Amino acid sequence: MSLFTPRRSLLAVSDNAAALLGPGAAPEQARIERIDFADPPRAQRALAELLSAASTRLIDIVLHDRLVRYFTLTPPEGVLGLNELESAARLRLCDLFSVDDAAWQLHGDWKSDKPFLCCALPRTVSACFARAARAAGKPLASAAPLFVRVCNRIRFAGNSGRWAACRHDGWSTVAFFGNGGCHYIRSSALAMDRPLSDSIKVAALRSGLTQREAWVLDADVDTGEPDDALTGLRHLDGNAPDVRLLKQLSRATAAA
Amino acid sequence: MQRRFRIDFIESRWRLGALGWVCLGITVLLALAWSRLALSSHQRIEQLIFSKQALERNLARERPVSGSIEISTDRARSVNQAIRRLNHPWEDVLRALNDAASPHVALLELAPEFSTGTVRLVAEARTIDAALSLQKKLARDPSLRSVVLTKHEFLSDAPGRPVRFVLDARLGDQP
Numbered sequence: 181m182s183l184f185t186p187r188r189s190l191l192a193v194s195d196n197a198a199a200l201l202g203p204g205a206a207p208e209q210a211r212i213e214r215i216d217f218a219d220p221p222r223a224q225r226a227l228a229e230l231l232s233a234a235s236t237r238l239i240d241i242v243l244h245d246r247l248v249r250y251f252t253l254t255p256p257e258g259v260l261g262l263n264e265l266e267s268a269a270r271l272r273l274c275d276l277f278s279v280d281d282a283a284w285q286l287h288g289d290w291k292s293d294k295p296f297l298c299c300a301l302p303r304t305v306s307a308c309f310a311r312a313a314r315a316a317g318k319p320l321a322s323a324a325p326l327f328v329r330v331c332n333r334i335r336f337a338g339n340s341g342r343w344a345a346c347r348h349d350g351w352s353t354v355a356f357f358g359n360g361g362c363h364y365i366r367s368s369a370l371a372m373d374r375p376l377s378d379s380i381k382v383a384a385l386r387s388g389l390t391q392r393e394a395w396v397l398d399a400d401v402d403t404g405e406p407d408d409a410l411t412g413l414r415h416l417d418g419n420a421p422d423v424r425l426l427k428q429l430s431r432a433t434a435a436a
Numbered sequence: 437m438q439r440r441f442r443i444d445f446i447e448s449r450w451r452l453g454a455l456g457w458v459c460l461g462i463t464v465l466l467a468l469a470w471s472r473l474a475l476s477s478h479q480r481i482e483q484l485i486f487s488k489q490a491l492e493r494n495l496a497r498e499r500p501v502s503g504s505i506e507i508s509t510d511r512a513r514s515v516n517q518a519i520r521r522l523n524h525p526w527e528d529v530l531r532a533l534n535d536a537a538s539p540h541v542a543l544l545e546l547a548p549e550f551s552t553g554t555v556r557l558v559a560e561a562r563t564i565d566a567a568l569s570l571q572k573k574l575a576r577d578p579s580l581r582s583v584v585l586t587k588h589e590f591l592s593d594a595p596g597r598p599v600r601f602v603l604d605a606r607l608g609d610q611p
Contacts, residue, residue, distance in 0.1 A: 290442070306445050
């Protein structure tokens with residue numbers, strides 16, 4: 181963190197709980213609250229209480245991948261502007277997940293010439309964050325799902341394609357990046373007794389993308405397992421604060 | 437290198453930490469001090485320029501203006517003629533005529549021509565020899581140059597048949 185940017189607390193949010201961690205604190209010291217997004221006012225109060233307890237003014241939010249919907253979009257031919265890309269993305273969201281796109285806040289790594297990553301969050305959740313932040317008087321600095329935060333820490337070099345896979349709390353997200361674009365992404369449940377590489381193999385079969393190099397982060401197992409099918413496996417750092425905090429959150433909610 | 441994915445459900449805002457605010461504050465104070473210094477320097481320079489102009493005006497008032505005045509060609513010519521006329525040593529020409537005077541010659545007309553630097557003398561003599569004698573005497577005088585008998589005429593109607601003659605001479609200072 182730069183000397184010129186303010187210190188921030190970290191708030192991890194899953195579909196039924198949230199955990200607040202101050203800067204430099206251990207995940208075991210995180211304050212955890214039950215959250216029920218089906219009851220927005222109650223969820224907002226719980227979040228506001230958590231945010232008020234933060235020792236810093238700014239808060240970063242890491243979202244459980246189960247809360248969001250990931251998909252890729254290939255830009256339509258002759259697209260003229262961002263509005264057209266957003267419209268196409270909303271159509272694809274409805275098509276893929278059979279949801280009402282108006283109920284979802286949509287963000288994308290917008291590109292005009294290659295497939296790119298899109299991510300949608302229910303508006304009830306984002307509205308809760310905004311109201312809770314206002315009530316607590318604490319501005320929110322960022323809110324991104326874990327898979328995006330992990331990928332943003334990877335330095336992809338060159339144009340060769342590579343898989344990226346992340347599992348935490350029994351939920352895996354696998355994506356394929358190459359030539360500056362995102363060509364495949366899928367999130368699904370993955371049991372703890374199955375290796376993360378299984379998700380990559382299934383994704384490779386489905387997409388026809390046969391590259392064997394992959395970045396993996398498996399927060400559900402302590403040691404990375406060698407896999408004959410994937411020769412270029414690189415294990416990402418599972419000790420990052422956001423990964424550990426979500427792990428602590430899932431442990432706490434499982435125990436409760 | 438792959439750049440960051442721009443996926444963030446919070447509208448990003450630029451924020452500064454405490455050290456950042458302190459540095460920003462110092463920068464603003466320095467900028468204010470600099471602009472104040474620049475303004476006072478500018479005012480001082482303007483004051484000095486004004487003082488210099490006032491001094492120059494005072495000096496000009498005390499000293500006559502020595503600049504060239506434009507006049508027309510005709511006026512210049514007439515002024516130069518007047519100056520030449522005034523500056524010419526007429527005493528020498530009159531003295532030369534006086535010295536060359538003879539009882540046999542009567543001076544009728546003395547006409548200077550400043551544009552050509554010549555003087556025309558019209559006189560009458562009893563004989564042509566007296567006329568030629570006058571021409572020779574004037575030719576020897578340094579105030580006149582190139583004294584030439586240009587015309588002569590015997591006046592047969594006048595008693596004694598005098599000769600009227602014209603002498604053209606260059607003034608001594610003309611080339």
